[in-house]
Amino acid sequence: MKYPILVLGGYGNFGGKISEKLAKHSGIRVIVAGRDKQKAEDFARIMSHETGSTIDAVKLDISESNLCKNIADTGEKLVIHSCGPFQGQSYSVAEACIESGIxxxxxxxxxxxxxxxEKLNIKAKQNNVLAVTGASSVPGLSSSVVDEFLSAFRELKEIEYGIAPGNQADRGEATVKAILSYTGRPFKRWQGGSWDDVYGWQEVHKQTFPCPIGKRWLANCDIPDLELFHSRYPGLRTIKFYAGLEIGALHIGLWLLSWSARFRLVSNLSRYSRIITKMSCWVQTLGTDIGGMYIQMSGTDVNGNPKVLRWDLVAEDGDGPKIPTIPSIILAKKLAEGTLEEKGAKACVGLFSLAEFTDEVEDLNIWQKLTSVP
Known part of the structure; x- marks a missing residue:
């Protein structure tokens, strides 16, 4: 019998990619769920034809009061929640799954x-389920990269990393809204051995990525890793994360907007996510479909000498937007195959290796590079 997986937001920007990839697995049955039953059914029909698998569709709204019953009634063994943005969301979906033993x-x-x-951990263990949050580029992939190369250091002192998508990449309003939610607003970052306030989408600078990307603009972003890594990797004195837009005018334009939030002229830029998303689509034909990610780790090697390693990932042919979906796909397959037996509620750290990520993207135009920085 196939392992049944329900994908919430299963016809959306990320959910659609997850549904399609999992439907190709011979041991998995995918059910697409969302607020619009017609969209779910249309997507399921198209994907069934393209993948040769039977994909079902149901209507399911995460804002409904009877969410727990509706999820339990589906009879699935796993729910993948891709309905962002998650900033400001409650744990209602996760709680409903845990309560239903899913x-x-x-x-x-x-x-x-x-x-x-983690506050859901005790209940998840009592109900014998695994509940994972953050199964995305961060902290899912980022932690697997750091874990892979951690043994090269006696002491890891600093992690600096960033993501730079291509301008032609698919974009959803949820992603834009998430970025805008902290643009120009202060958040805590561990640097120099203490917590300091920095501001979203400021500290604008350029970072050089491997060819064919070259230099890209980057700026401050707030992510879970800034706290998770502080406790996960003892000895760290600095953790910095950046993201950027390929088109310089767009990147600098968002930087200028960040000052309106910093000076409290606008309380929260996320309320303008819809119009900003539409405006960004007007110039989507500019730039490229090539994106990149880098993680630079600094510290001392096993002999106590200074050591700096840099890991780069480059995604071509528009494959960059698939990267945030890969961690959830890896975990879903491991659950379906019975190779992931952990229970409880936790962030997506230590649940898959960089080798497993590499195997999962072997059919995509994604490549990695590791260099020792002088």
Missing amino acids: NYIDLADGRSFVNGF
Whole structure:
């Protein structure tokens, strides 16, 4: 019998990619869920034809009061929650899954959402389920990279990393809204051995990525890792994360907008996410479909000498937007195959290796590079 997985937001920007990839697995049955039953059915019909698998569709609204019953009635063994943004969301979906004895995975990148998730741990263990938050580029992939190369250091003192998507990449309003929620607003970052206030989408600078990307603009972003890594990797004195837009005018334009929030002229830029998303689509034909991610780790090697390693990932042919979906796909397959037996509620750290990520993207135009920085 196939392992049944329900994908919330299963016809959306990220959910659609997850549904399609999992439907190709011979041991998995995918059910697409969302607020619009017609959209869910249309997507399921198209994907069934393209993948040769039977994909079902149901209507399910995460804001409904009878959510727990509706999820339980589906009879699934796993729910993947891709309905962002997660900033400001409650744990209602995760709680409904745990209460119903159903495994749960989400793609959250909201700092407070991910870092507060552990409060569900006791209940999840009591109900013998695994509930995972942050199964995305951060902290899912980022932690697997750091874990992979951690043994090269006697002491890891600093992690600096960033993501730079191509301008032609698919974009959803939820992603834009998540970024705008902290643009120009202060958040805590561990640097120099203490917590300091920095501001979203400020500290604008350029970072050089491997060819064919070259230099890209980057700026401050708030993510769960800034707290998770502080406790996960003892000895760290600095953790910095940045993101950027390929088109310089767009990146600088958002930087200028960040000052309106910093000076409290606008309380929260996320309320303008819809119009900003539409405006960004007007110039989507500019730039490229090539994105990149880098993680630079600094400290001392096993002999006590200074050591700096840099890991780069480059995604071409528009494959970059698939990267945030890969951690949830890896975990879903491991659950379906019975190779992930952990129970409880936790952030997506230590649940899959960089080798497993590499195997999962072997059919995509994604490559990695590791260099030792002088």
